[in-house]
Amino acid sequence: MRSPIAEALAYLEALPGVAHKTAACVLVFSARTTTTMPVDIHLFRVADRLGLARHDGKLTPRVREAVISQLLAHGADVALAHFVFLLVGRTTCTAGTPACSACFIRQDCHHANSPHRNKEDQR
Structure with missing residues (x-):
């Protein structure tokens, strides 16, 4: 089972025009995650x-x-x-x-x- 952060990252990356860096920025700077980085x-x-x-x-x-x-x-x-x-x-x-x-x-x-x-x- 994937973590909620991994699921959120996958969800964001599936959006049109959103790659890993942007998705990771959203998670790091809004959700304060410490498990990924841009x-x-x-x-x-x-x-x-x-x-x-x-x-x-x-x-x-x-x-x-x-x-x-x-x-x-x-x-x-x-x-x-x-x-x-x-x-x-x-x-x-x-x-x-x-x-x-x-x-x-x-x-x-x-x-x-x-x-x-x-x-x-x-x-």
Whole structure:
């Protein structure tokens, strides 16, 4: 038997034009659920660079669920995590060239601390 939140998520996603991110936003910010979270491209990118969830560059449902599982397993406050990942993904951990040296979570970031990245910063 599915949980009421899983049922609500499935119901919302079945509505025309509603994908997982929108459905999860409704549940997180109106129902205060802590069992799912909105995953957008920013959260997806930052989670990968932090080493929380690896993927092949595609935001598939399987990868989305892995990202959510990892964040929830670390006890993340769902609403706060959504905002922090969104902020970091839009400001410092950008798609093109991330500003690792200016990022407040660089000490915990696999990407910022990779030998390849350090060579790039030395140029």
